[in-house]
Amino acid sequence: MRFYNDDFIxxxxxxxxxxxxxxxxxxxxxxxxxLARNLFDIEPKQIIRNPKPLHYRHKVIVSATxxxxxxxxxxxxxLFKEGTKTIIPGVDNHLHDNDIIQVLKxxxxxxxxxxxxxxxxxxxxxxxKHVLVRKSYYNKTMLxxxxxQGFIFPNHKQIVKEVRQKHxxxxxxxxxxxxxxxxxxxxxxxxxxxxxxxxxxxxxxxxFRISSNSFYQVNPIQMMKLYDETLRVADIKPNDVxxxxxxxxxxLALLAARKxxxxxxxxxxxxxxxxxxxxxxxxxxxxxxxHSSNVEDFMFDYDKHVDVLIMDPARDGADQRxxxxxxxxxxxxxxxxxxxxxxxxxDIQKLKNKYKAISMQPVDMFSYTSHVESVTLLELR
Numbered sequence: 001m002r003f004y005n006d007d008f009i010x011x012x013x014x015x016x017x018x019x020x021x022x023x024x025x026x027x028x029x030x031x032x033x034x035l036a037r038n039l040f041d042i043e044p045k046q047i048i049r050n051p052k053p054l055h056y057r058h059k060v061i062v063s064a065t066x067x068x069x070x071x072x073x074x075x076x077x078x079l080f081k082e083g084t085k086t087i088i089p090g091v092d093n094h095l096h097d098n099d100i101i102q103v104l105k106x107x108x109x110x111x112x113x114x115x116x117x118x119x120x121x122x123x124x125x126x127x128x129k130h131v132l133v134r135k136s137y138y139n140k141t142m143l144x145x146x147x148x149q150g151f152i153f154p155n156h157k158q159i160v161k162e163v164r165q166k167h168x169x170x171x172x173x174x175x176x177x178x179x180x181x182x183x184x185x186x187x188x189x190x191x192x193x194x195x196x197x198x199x200x201x202x203x204x205x206x207x208f209r210i211s212s213n214s215f216y217q218v219n220p221i222q223m224m225k226l227y228d229e230t231l232r233v234a235d236i237k238p239n240d241v242x243x244x245x246x247x248x249x250x251x252l253a254l255l256a257a258r259k260x261x262x263x264x265x266x267x268x269x270x271x272x273x274x275x276x277x278x279x280x281x282x283x284x285x286x287x288x289x290x291h292s293s294n295v296e297d298f299m300f301d302y303d304k305h306v307d308v309l310i311m312d313p314a315r316d317g318a319d320q321r322x323x324x325x326x327x328x329x330x331x332x333x334x335x336x337x338x339x340x341x342x343x344x345x346x347d348i349q350k351l352k353n354k355y356k357a358i359s360m361q362p363v364d365m366f367s368y369t370s371h372v373e374s375v376t377l378l379e380l381r
Contacts, residue, residue, distance in 0.1 A: 226373055
């Protein structure tokens with residue numbers, strides 16, 4: 001399972017208090033300095049600003065902690081202070097979508113009403129570890145996930161009923177079940193407590209089902225700009241074959257399929273591939289092929305040509321075997337979508353004998369944090 005840091009961003013005290021204009025200046029300078037330090041001969045374009053820098057997160061994960069009140073522990077939900085294991089209680093955060101804030105307040109109140117407590121390795125009698133809420137930008141419906149230690153979830157039917165009575169836009173509720181101590185929020189074992197187990201969102205006329213474990217950008221407005229930029233620099237022609245590596249639920253693959261002759265999409269997560277196949281059927285696009293496979297193994301076994309390769313790795317970037325597989329395929333263009341510039345620069349350095357960096361477009365996906373997304377175009381020399 002891949003763990004995406006941008007799913008679980010904590011509170012960065014520096015950026016959290018910085019005026020938005022200063023944030024943009026700081027991020028632009030950070031990117032320019034990183035490129036110059038590594039002797040890149042491209043100048044990053046001006047960062048694409050977030051038109052809604054507050055309350056933009058349509059996916060929120062909060063963690064549970066116990067606060068001692070009047071001699072007994074009470075559950076509180078909150079965010080980690082970035083870089084620490086300290087949970088700051090409170091869900092009323094200026095980055096969270098306002099509807100999600102109201103849901104989280106209700107969830108916290110009802111969990112406390114039924115005297116459920118937070119699980120930690122120091123307090124193993126607790127049950128609740130995290131709560132996740134995702135909201136569809138398209139139709140405003142929501143997915144609610146309770147992450148529990150173990151499968152026992154007392155009063156869950158009544159809890160779900162009471163939460164939905166106050167928030168009927170919650171279309172589905174899932175329990176994600178842990179049986180180990182881990183920093184990973186969502187593990188593979190889940191149980192649907194209400195509804196279909198997914199919600200539906202829309203991008204540029206295409207519909208996507210999103211389940212609890214699906215990777216899907218948290219900022220829908222900037223996501224659309226990021227994908228627009230990715231497809232623009234990819235410059236996909238009607239006869240092009242596109243390979244989308246770590247394709248998730250098929251967002252970029254299906255968008256690219258409307259332009260390309262054929263799209264080969266590869267993903268290791270079987271749940272994501274199942275969603276991608278449903279999305280392919282829902283959107284009636286028959287020229288995209290989803291493969292549930294180790295990405296590097298598939299790339300080494302693939303014996304046809306590739307015109308455009310799109311890569312959107314996790315924060316750790318690409319490993320050497322992935323780089324070797326790309327060099328073997330030698331696509332004409334590589335579009336590297338990155339959420340961490342340092343690993344992106346490291347990976348591009350390994351490609352520099354065969355590929356030239358043409359352009360880089362930063363996107364302010366995560367306002368009021370230190371994180372920045374970017375789209376870099378590489379062309380075969």
